[in-house]
Amino acid sequence: MARLASVCYLTGGLVGFLTAWLVPAWDERAAALVVSTVALLAGVAIALFGARLSVRAFYLAIFPTLGLLAVQMGMQRGHAEAVAAALLLPLVSMFLHAFYDHRSCLIADTAVLVLLVVAWVAWRALPVAIVGTLVCVNAVVASVTGWLVHTAAEAETDLLTGLPNRRGLNRVLRSALAGDADHRLVLVLLDAGPLRSPAARDGTAAEDGLLRTLAAGWSAEAGSGTVLARYGDTTFAVLVRGGVPAATATLERLRAVAGGAVPAGTARWEPGDDHATLVNRAESALSEARRAGGSATVHHEDTSGIAAGFEAALDAGEFSVAYQPIVAAADGRVTGAEALVRWSSRARGPIPPDEFIPDAERCGFIRTLDRWVLRTACRTAASWPAGVPSKITVNVSGRELDQPDYYDDVVAALAESGLAAERLVLEVTESTLDADSVAALEVLRRLRTLGIRIAIDDFGTGYSSLSRLHRLPADILKIDRSFVAALGAGEEDAPIVAAITGLARTLGLRTVAEGVEDQHQADVLRRYGCDEFQGWLYGRAGEPERIAAALAPGAGERLSGPSLRSPASSGPSRGRS
Structure with a gap:
């Protein structure tokens, strides 16, 4: 979306710029040059930073674009150059039908049609023949673009090998x-x-x-x-x-x-x-x-028997989600929480995640469980105080990202809960994510366009971490607990932590340190520029109400570590644990 939008803006700005210079004795040349320069600068800005925008931002940008073209046509009325500005409208239709649903396209197409009619009837900027031609051209461009996109999405053949995809x-x-x-x-x-x-x-x-x-x-x-x-x-x-x-x-x-x-x-x-x-x-x-x-x-x-047992446990309400606080390194205030799945079997009692997660993965139940945790966590986070910035972090398997319906499931969870996309962080364990998987990386990129942030968990413990990182669409690096645990009472230097935080700053990423258990570790991590902490020093995984209370106005700017600790909790949280 960013690349195509950038090309459209640069094309429009270049056309306007050349038209303004080539038309002799034009009274509105200065204004046309200003508008064209704005379009050129917008194209450059979108090329550089457009990948960070949400899908909604691109959709809303359509209307300022139509406004720029309207200004160009209005200034050039009475001149043949008004047609040059109008001829850029098919670019808008092409962009719309390449990315948006039919309802959104219909709204914007109507705006294009209204603009053409106004330019013809109210401004007399375009001849009726040009208006009729452009209406037909826009319809053809919209239809062909939409058909090509739909055909590509439905293609069943891998272009490289000729095999079924x-x-x-x-x-x-x-x-x-x-x-x-x-x-x-x-x-x-x-x-x-x-x-x-x-x-x-x-x-x-x-x-x-x-x-x-x-x-x-x-x-x-x-x-x-x-x-x-x-x-x-x-x-x-x-x-x-x-x-x-x-x-x-x-x-x-x-x-x-x-x-x-x-x-x-x-x-x-x-x-x-x-x-x-x-x-x-x-x-x-x-x-x-x-x-x-x-x-x-x-x-x-x-493993059908194992899967059936998991399904029965889920239906019986034996699974639950616990929430471990994430705090700002600067002042200890709660900024969100990580959702961690728990299983308390009526027959066997509490079962550690390290025991049931591998079985859930082997029998295929893990996808059902992950989707349930996602929906539950989104509903819970949506009920937290709205006036305080906060986030909910949910784990996702790298293999799950290869599934074609995962994007739709995340969108449905947000819509069902009413949680803003900007408050959701999807945490992917580096070692389970295939950085060469086109499907997984594309899903991550599409999710980021919605405003969802991507965190790379256990960073530094997977293979070829540095060579893979530039291909992973990420916003947050989570420093693995093994590096934090190495910061003993006498350890003041942390070269690996320094390298990770320095790399993150260079790439514009935030860092979250896991497994922070004592004040000395927090002090060292803070000195090396770590942005957020997560660990027993600030609270074990517990009930969501405790996170909500810490986020409530008047709860205090800084979280007191013991206030969220739970004596009943045992064992550090790892991944889905």
Whole structure:
């Protein structure tokens, strides 16, 4: 949106600027030059800073743009140059229909039409033939742009390899599951990342060439009865009939073609599964295979019983959300909280997150749980005092960002709760986020355009952190608790913390230190420029009412550490814990 808006403004400003200089003896030249200069400066500003704007800001900018064009046409009435300004209106229609829904486009299209009629009837700035032509041209530009955008969104073929993409695979899966009566359908996910890494040294063209060659070889080896798709950036999917033995044989043939380490995860269709459940299981298996390394193969076990147990626990109200305060480093005042899921089983009592989260991930229940936590946290934060700036931080799995419906779920949670997008922070653990995943990064960028902020959790503990950071659309870095814990009573220097905070300042990011447990740690972190703290020194995870009370007017500018501590809480919070 920022790139296209910038091009439109620069084009309009250049046209106006050239027109003003080329038209001889024009009384309104100075005013036209001012308007054109404003458009040029706006184009440069949007090119530099537009990515930080919200979607609403771009939509509202349409109307000042129409105002600029109206001024140009009004000043040039009686001159043929008024047509030059009017000819820029199709740029507005193109931008609108590239990004906005039909209702928004209809409002702005009506504004364009009104402007043309006013220019014709009231100002006599445009001949009727020009007005009629522009109305038709705008309609064509709007229709074609909208159709192309819709077609691109619905495309089911990966342009690089010619294979079905994720959307195409999902359609095939739904069709296959509807007709698979013998339950012998197996989904295999393969990660070609280890093969691509050496080619990365030779540039993007070499990487793309490797993926095309690999896709062609695997397509020939898989045969006509097997569906091969490009599921992610380096992830391929194979849909095999014949059960696990047939899938294993196919997998070995594909590995022979690849000639290198290819981790893989498989999942067999179970009665009652939909395509999303099957994919979740295969993803969990692939994650285990990646952790094992080499050409490991992980077959996902039937975890339907575990998933059913989790579903029953959620329905019974055994899951809850606790809120750990986040405070400003400067004065200790509460600035928000992180939402952390808790499970108190009626049969087993409290169960630590480190025990139930891995099981939830393996059986695919984690997505249901994450969405429930998101909705709950948004509703809670929306009830906090509105006059005090605050935020709610919610964890999200890097794998979840690859799901095509995640963006819509976040938007729905905000709409349902009434929480402003600017008050939501989505926290992504660096080690689970594939910085090469086009789908995940695009979702993060789209969420940021709404005003949602992105935090990178456990920064510095993942792989290739510095080389990956420039590709991650982030606003906040969370300093991992392991670096904070290293600040013992006698430690005054913290070179890693200094490096992270310095890097964050250079990139324009805020920093939040996790696991702050004593005053000495807070003092050292504050000295190195850390912006916010989170840890037992300022409160353990507890009831949301305690956060609301700390945010209430008159509660005091600084949070007293013990006031939010909970003797009943135990264990530091980690990730979803």
